[in-house]
Amino acid sequence: MRVSILISLFVMENLRKSWRHLRIYIRFSKIRFVDKLSYRAHFFLVLTEYLLIVIVSYFLWKAILTDGRVIRGYSLKDMVTYVAIAGVFRFFINEFSGAISREMGGQYRTGELIMNLLKPVSYQLYIYFHAFGGILFHSVFRIVPVLTLWALLVGLTAPDHLAIFLTSLVLGALVHAGIAFLVGLTIFYVEDNSGILHATSAIIELLSGTLIPLVMYPAWLVSTMNYLPFRFIFYQPMEIYLGHLGKEAGIAVLCAQTVWVFALSTAGYFLFKNSIQKITIQGG
Amino acid sequence: MALIEVETLTKTFKISKRREGLSGALMNLVKREYQFVQAVDNISFHVEQGETLGYIGPNGAGKSTTIKILTGILTPTEGRVEVNGLVPHKQRRQHVKNIGVVFGQRSQLWWDIAVIEAFTLLRDIYEVSKNDFQKQLKKFDEVLEIGPLLHIPVRKLSLGQRVRCDIAASLLHNPPVVFLDEPTIGLDVAVKSNIREFIKEMNASLGTTIILTTHDLSDIEYLCQRTLIIDQGKIIFDGDLEKAKNELARKRKIQIDLYEHIDIDVIREKLNIAQLEFTKRNDYSLTISFDKNEISAINIIQTILDHFHPRDMKIEEPTIEAVVKEIYSEDI
Numbered sequence: 001m002r003v004s005i006l007i008s009l010f011v012m013e014n015l016r017k018s019w020r021h022l023r024i025y026i027r028f029s030k031i032r033f034v035d036k037l038s039y040r041a042h043f044f045l046v047l048t049e050y051l052l053i054v055i056v057s058y059f060l061w062k063a064i065l066t067d068g069r070v071i072r073g074y075s076l077k078d079m080v081t082y083v084a085i086a087g088v089f090r091f092f093i094n095e096f097s098g099a100i101s102r103e104m105g106g107q108y109r110t111g112e113l114i115m116n117l118l119k120p121v122s123y124q125l126y127i128y129f130h131a132f133g134g135i136l137f138h139s140v141f142r143i144v145p146v147l148t149l150w151a152l153l154v155g156l157t158a159p160d161h162l163a164i165f166l167t168s169l170v171l172g173a174l175v176h177a178g179i180a181f182l183v184g185l186t187i188f189y190v191e192d193n194s195g196i197l198h199a200t201s202a203i204i205e206l207l208s209g210t211l212i213p214l215v216m217y218p219a220w221l222v223s224t225m226n227y228l229p230f231r232f233i234f235y236q237p238m239e240i241y242l243g244h245l246g247k248e249a250g251i252a253v254l255c256a257q258t259v260w261v262f263a264l265s266t267a268g269y270f271l272f273k274n275s276i277q278k279i280t281i282q283g284g
Numbered sequence: 285m286a287l288i289e290v291e292t293l294t295k296t297f298k299i300s301k302r303r304e305g306l307s308g309a310l311m312n313l314v315k316r317e318y319q320f321v322q323a324v325d326n327i328s329f330h331v332e333q334g335e336t337l338g339y340i341g342p343n344g345a346g347k348s349t350t351i352k353i354l355t356g357i358l359t360p361t362e363g364r365v366e367v368n369g370l371v372p373h374k375q376r377r378q379h380v381k382n383i384g385v386v387f388g389q390r391s392q393l394w395w396d397i398a399v400i401e402a403f404t405l406l407r408d409i410y411e412v413s414k415n416d417f418q419k420q421l422k423k424f425d426e427v428l429e430i431g432p433l434l435h436i437p438v439r440k441l442s443l444g445q446r447v448r449c450d451i452a453a454s455l456l457h458n459p460p461v462v463f464l465d466e467p468t469i470g471l472d473v474a475v476k477s478n479i480r481e482f483i484k485e486m487n488a489s490l491g492t493t494i495i496l497t498t499h500d501l502s503d504i505e506y507l508c509q510r511t512l513i514i515d516q517g518k519i520i521f522d523g524d525l526e527k528a529k530n531e532l533a534r535k536r537k538i539q540i541d542l543y544e545h546i547d548i549d550v551i552r553e554k555l556n557i558a559q560l561e562f563t564k565r566n567d568y569s570l571t572i573s574f575d576k577n578e579i580s581a582i583n584i585i586q587t588i589l590d591h592f593h594p595r596d597m598k599i600e601e602p603t604i605e606a607v608v609k610e611i612y613s614e615d616i
Contacts, residue, residue, distance in 0.1 A: 020408075023408065027405055112395070119406075119409055120410070121377070276359075279358060
C-alpha cells in the first residue's frame, strides 16, 4: 500500500515536471504562431500558389482517370482527395524546411544559436516546437478552411480510421521534423547550406508522395523507398485516409513511424552534441 | 574547492586561409590551407565565491573565448574547467541554470517578441516564482529604467535600451555566477554608473560571483578587487590592479610653470638630486620626472618655491590606463 502511494507520488511528480517543461516549449510554438499572423500579403500570395497547383493537378487527373479508370488502386475520387490534401501539405513542407533547416542556418550565422545555448532548454526541442507553431498556424488558417471549401465545391472523401490517420499525420510531422533538423545541422560543416536545403526540399516533395502517389513510381524505386523514412511523412498517412490500408496495416504504419521518429531524433540529438563542439566563434 | 577552476586551459581554432583574388578563390575550391590559432594558451586560475574578477586584455587576446568556454558554448581543446562543480560544455543545461550571461555585443533575448514576453518566458524557463519575478522587475526598473521598454519588440530597441533589457534578463533568476562581457558598451554615463552601483550592490548583498570583461578600465577600478590580464592567449597579470598601479607606475611627473625664463641647468643645480629627468615644454614651463619611491615630491616643490616664482604646479598621477599599457608592453 505504502509502496504504491510512493510510486504514484513519484509518477505524479514526474508528470508535473514534464508538464512544466512542455509548457515552456509550447510557448515557443506560440511565438512562431503569433509571428506568422503578422504577414498578411504573404498569406494571400501563398494561398493563390496553392490553389493554382491544386486546380491544375485536379484537371490533369480528371483527364487521365476518365470513365471510371483506376491506376494502381487510385480512382478519380481518390485522386481528387489526394491532390487537395497534397496541395495543402506543401505548406507543411515549406514550414519544416523554413522553420527548422533554414532557421538553424540563420541562427548559426547571427549568433542567435549561442543565445539559445545559454538557456537551460533543449535546442532540438526548441527548434521542433518552433516549427509546430507554424504548423498549427497553417492548419487553422489555411488547411482547414481550404479543405472545407474544396469539400463543398469539388468533394472530398471522408477519412477511414480517422484516429489512426490523425496519429499517423502527427508522427509523420515528427519524422519530417527529424529529417529537417538533421539537414539543418549541415550548417556546422559547410559555410552555406542553401543548396542542400533546396535539394532536400525537392527530394522530400518527390519521395513523400506530395507530387503523385508513390505506387505510381517504377517498382525498383517503390521498393527502395520502403527502406527510407520519406514515405511516412505523407504517403502512408494518406493511404490510411483513403482506406487503402486496413486497420492492422494502419497500426503497423504507426509502429514503423514511431521507430523512425525515435531513430531520427536520436541521430539528431547525438549529431547536434557533436556539432556544437565544432563551433568556432571569432571576435574577441 | 574554488567556485571556478580553470586548469591548463587551451583552445585552438582551425581557420581556413583565404587566398586573394579570383585565382585565389579558385585555388581555394581545390585545396584549402588551414591555419591554427591559439586563442587561449595554457591558462590556469581559480575564482572564489563572492569575488568580482576583472578580465581584461587587448582586442583578440582571448577574453571572449575564455568566457565562452566558461559558459559552456565552446569546448576546450585541452585542460579542465569546472564551474560550481559542473563541467560547462558537458553539462550545459544544468550549468546555464546557475549562471547569468550578458554579451554587450549580442542580444540574449528572442528577437521577435516584446521584452515583457521574453521576460515571462525566462521566468518559466528558470522557474522563478511570480512573486520573485515582480520584485526583480521592480528592482530592475529602478536601476535600469526598463519600465517603458517592456512592451516594445526586442528588434526595435536601440543598443542602449537593448543592453539594459539584456542585463535585466540575465539576472532575472538571481544566478550565483554572472559573466558580463562588455556590459556597458554603448551606454550613457548615467546608466553606466547605475549599472556599476547595481553590480556592486548585488555582489555585496547576494555574494554573487562576477566575472567582468571590459575595455572601460574605470569599471574595473570601481568594481574589481582582482584583475586578470590576458594577452595573446596567456595570462600576464593576476592580482590587484590598484597595487599594480602603485608598484608598476612608480614614475611620477611634476609640471611646473614659472614667471621667469627657465634655465634647466640652474634648476638642476638648485635641486641637486641625481635621478631627476627634465623635459622643457616651453620657455616658462617644464616637466620633472622621478621615481616616487626614492624621491618625495614635497622636496622638489619646496626647493622650487624657495628659489623661483612658480605660477602653477601640477603633479601627474599615473592613470590605470597607463598601468595596463605598461603591463602590455612589458609582456612584449
